[in-house]
Amino acid sequence: MHYNKGMTFLEQLELTIQDHNSLLCIGLDTDVAKIPQHLQLEQDSVYLFNKAIIDATSELVCAYKINIAFYSAYGEYGLNSLLQTVSYIKDTYEHIPVILDAKRGDIRETSEKYANEAFDVIGADAVTVNPYMGFDSVEPFLKRRNKGVIFLARTSNPGALDFEELLIEGTPLYSKVTQKVAEWHKEYKNCLLVVGATAPKQLEEIRKIAPDMVFLIPGIGAQGGDLGATLKAGLRADKAGLLINSSRSIIYASNEGDFAQKAMEKAQELRDQINTFRI
Amino acid sequence: MHYNKGMTFLEQLELTIQDHNSLLCIGLDTDVAKIPQHLQLEQDSVYLFNKAIIDATSELVCAYKINIAFYSAYGEYGLNSLLQTVSYIKDTYEHIPVILDAKRGDIRETSEKYANEAFDVIGADAVTVNPYMGFDSVEPFLKRRNKGVIFLARTSNPGALDFEELLIEGTPLYSKVTQKVAEWHKEYKNCLLVVGATAPKQLEEIRKIAPDMVFLIPGIGAQGGDLGATLKAGLRADKAGLLINSSRSIIYASNEGDFAQKAMEKAQELRDQINTFRI
Numbered sequence: 001m002h003y004n005k006g007m008t009f010l011e012q013l014e015l016t017i018q019d020h021n022s023l024l025c026i027g028l029d030t031d032v033a034k035i036p037q038h039l040q041l042e043q044d045s046v047y048l049f050n051k052a053i054i055d056a057t058s059e060l061v062c063a064y065k066i067n068i069a070f071y072s073a074y075g076e077y078g079l080n081s082l083l084q085t086v087s088y089i090k091d092t093y094e095h096i097p098v099i100l101d102a103k104r105g106d107i108r109e110t111s112e113k114y115a116n117e118a119f120d121v122i123g124a125d126a127v128t129v130n131p132y133m134g135f136d137s138v139e140p141f142l143k144r145r146n147k148g149v150i151f152l153a154r155t156s157n158p159g160a161l162d163f164e165e166l167l168i169e170g171t172p173l174y175s176k177v178t179q180k181v182a183e184w185h186k187e188y189k190n191c192l193l194v195v196g197a198t199a200p201k202q203l204e205e206i207r208k209i210a211p212d213m214v215f216l217i218p219g220i221g222a223q224g225g226d227l228g229a230t231l232k233a234g235l236r237a238d239k240a241g242l243l244i245n246s247s248r249s250i251i252y253a254s255n256e257g258d259f260a261q262k263a264m265e266k267a268q269e270l271r272d273q274i275n276t277f278r279i
Numbered sequence: 280m281h282y283n284k285g286m287t288f289l290e291q292l293e294l295t296i297q298d299h300n301s302l303l304c305i306g307l308d309t310d311v312a313k314i315p316q317h318l319q320l321e322q323d324s325v326y327l328f329n330k331a332i333i334d335a336t337s338e339l340v341c342a343y344k345i346n347i348a349f350y351s352a353y354g355e356y357g358l359n360s361l362l363q364t365v366s367y368i369k370d371t372y373e374h375i376p377v378i379l380d381a382k383r384g385d386i387r388e389t390s391e392k393y394a395n396e397a398f399d400v401i402g403a404d405a406v407t408v409n410p411y412m413g414f415d416s417v418e419p420f421l422k423r424r425n426k427g428v429i430f431l432a433r434t435s436n437p438g439a440l441d442f443e444e445l446l447i448e449g450t451p452l453y454s455k456v457t458q459k460v461a462e463w464h465k466e467y468k469n470c471l472l473v474v475g476a477t478a479p480k481q482l483e484e485i486r487k488i489a490p491d492m493v494f495l496i497p498g499i500g501a502q503g504g505d506l507g508a509t510l511k512a513g514l515r516a517d518k519a520g521l522l523i524n525s526s527r528s529i530i531y532a533s534n535e536g537d538f539a540q541k542a543m544e545k546a547q548e549l550r551d552q553i554n555t556f557r558i
Contacts, residue, residue, distance in 0.1 A: 029389070069385060069392035075400040076358055083354070105409065106348060106382055107436040107502075110308070113348035121354040130384065132411045132431060134438020152411060157386040159413020166455060168445045173452065176445060223386075 003095035009125045009148035010190060010214065012097045017062040017240055023278075024271040025063040025099070025216070027247030028053065028085060029070045034252055036259050046071075046081035049259075051088055053251055056260040058093045060267045065216070065245055066124075067101040086123050099216070099243075100124035103152065104141075105133050111140040119147055126150055128194060128216070131177045135184070142188040149191050151181045153206055156196025156219030174202065178209045185213060192216055195234065197225025197244075204233040214241050220270075221249035227270075231277040239278040246270055282374035288404045288427035289469060289493065291376045296341040296519055302557075303550040304342040304378070304495070306526030307332065307364060308349045313531055315538050325350075325360035328538075330367055332530055335539040337372045339546045344495070344524055345403075346380040365402050378495070378522075379403035382431060383420075384412050390419040398426055405429055407473060407495070410456045414463070421467040428470050430460045432485055435475025435498030453481060454488060461489045471495055474513065476504025476523075483512040493520050499549075500528035506549075510556040518557040525549055 003015060017023060028050050032040065035049045042048055054064065066085065071078035089098050100122055104114040118127040118141075126148025129138050141149040154164055154174035164174045178193060185191035193210065195203045197219035206215070215234055219225035227244075234242050250270070254262035282294060296302060307329050311319065314328045321327055333343065345364065350357035368377050379401055383393040397406040397420075405427025408417050420428040433443055433453035443453045457472060464470035472489065474482045476498035485494070494513055498504035506523075513521050529549070533541035 067385070067389055067392075069383075069389045069396065073392040073395035073400065075362075076355060079355055079358060101385075103385055103409070104348075104382070106346070106380075107434070107497075110346055110348045113346075113352040116352035117348065121352065130382070130409045130411050132409050132442060133434050133436060134441030134443070136436050136438040137434075138438075155386070155412050155416075157412060157415050159415040159417075162413030162459060163411060163452065163456065164413070166447045166452065168447055173442065173445065177442065180441060218386075 008146045008190060009097055012095065012125065013063060013148070013214065014240070016096055019095070020059055020062055021275065022060055022062045022271045023240065023242050023244050023274050024061050024267060025065050025243040025245045026053070026057055026061050026250055026267060027065045027067060027101070027245050028251065029067045029247045030251065031070055032074065036255050036257065038257065044081070044084065047084040050081070050085045052260040053263050054089060054093070056264040057267045058096060060264070060271050061096065063097045063099055063243055064089060065099040065101050082122060090123060097125040098123070099126045099128070099148070099150065101128045103128050103130045105130040105137045107133070108136040108139060111137050115140045115144060119144055126192070128152065131181070142184060142190065145188060145190055147190060150216050151177065151191060151193050153177050153181070153193040154195050154199055154202045156198045156223050156225065160196065160199070175205060175209060178206050182210045182213065194218065197227070197230040198223060200226065200229040200233040203230060207234055212236065212241070214243065216243045216245060218245045220244055221246045227273060228277060231274065235278065244270070244274055287425045287469065288376055291374065291404065292342060292427070292493065293519070295375055298374070299338055299341055300554065301339055301341045301550045302519065302521050302523050302553050303340050303546060304344050304522040304524040305332070305336055305340050305529055305546060306344045306346060306380070306524050307530065308346045308526045309530065310349055311353065315534050315536065317536065323360070323363065326363040329360070329364045331539040332542050333368060333372070335543040336546045337375060339543070339550050340375065342376045342378055342522060343368060344378040344380050361401060369402060376404040377402070378405045378407070378427070378429065380407045382407050382409045384409040384416045386412070387415040387419060390416050394419045394423060398423055405471070407431065410460070421463060421469065424467060424469055426469060429495050430456065430470060430472050432457050432460070432472040433474050433478055433481045435477045435502050435504065439475065439478070451481070454484060457485050457488045461492065464492060473497065476506070476509040477502060479505065479508040479512040482509060486513055491515065491520070493522065495522045495524060497524045499523055500525045506552060507556060510553065514557065523549070523553055
């Protein structure tokens, strides 16, 4: 099967997972203060950095994830870097899906505008959303059926204990969210879940509730999640169904002129390491 | 007491509430498709619309709230309208606080970037945040102690029933959020809560948990919340402690050349109506 523009996000993702034999998603959370100094002097430094990372890793990933906060923190300049980066991927590697990590959500009329931001202005293929405000706050995203809608379930950060783990008649909130999102997925066929690699037991529970869904997994690498435990707990029966995200440990693998080469080596290492658990 | 730049958001807000004898917050959720046609022809139409509304209503409000989604939906153009609008308020009516309604939240490192977006790029005095991911996801906002951090507790939309109302040993999630935020407020002194006008019973409960905090109340007007019931349930002992937000029913009061005048009349009417419950 080949990529065509009529594919949904999930179809495009499954295709790229197969073609690249990869569950690796690279997070382009590029901070201008952390890129090599020789690039910092350039006008389009963030975009040039991203372009080099993308060119070096395009055959190793199943998706790129871009966290909008790293761009919005620099106003118009940041927005331009973001738009340039997404356009570059679309123009050069159009088969690779782009996830906008934005964790959006608001009342219906406002979420319509956020859907415009993610899909029409930025041109992402999928977006992360926050479930707190419930169905009407995410429906405008769900209705874009060819796009992916990725719900926070059990996140990778320490604060996940504050609310996500609260028990509702013995069932944690993140499981309640999973149950609801699994229902919505039956109807809309475009939902995914965020489950942190720092909580493999919870990941196992979530996999039981949603055996067929795809999960986006942050928390490997800089956040300390265990890869083996994560894959054991989270892989679908077909040895796929996961997007393992890594940002900092790949894109900042080197701070020198060889940064793209080193990022490629790190990406290849992680992709291959992931695949040893998929046999 | 007069306004000075050293004031915290909450001090500035309390001062404006007193000076303007108003709990009214106007939401500048400006949609270019809904503004009068004669303005749509102008290059800076959204900014010019906002400027006219602000000039007409500045003495009637205690704050302006700007929902970033309405601007982000138009990319660079929207970002410019937003920045122009905030600058205009800061240059012309610097005593009136500006709330950025953005419902942000992510892991700590990323929320740092979102705090940059809200406070440094846009220059807001307060921002709304989503509590789902817990403490470290909001700490970067809390640490900006002169800024306000406004947490979603019980929102005004139908989807609030999906998760916010789930019971944890008899206590709804929104109350658990309120308890936690009230603790954080003791430490940081800069927290507020979002409580929808569509749920006066829940508002009453939340007021009991947080008797001294300030609540931002959406849901009056277009969303159908009852003003009397809301004020009865939510006013603090000092007859303040609430920001009653209204957007569409004020800013789109007329679609003609008299839109600013009509917005002023609607704002005055609502401010005065609110005040009849504060005696």
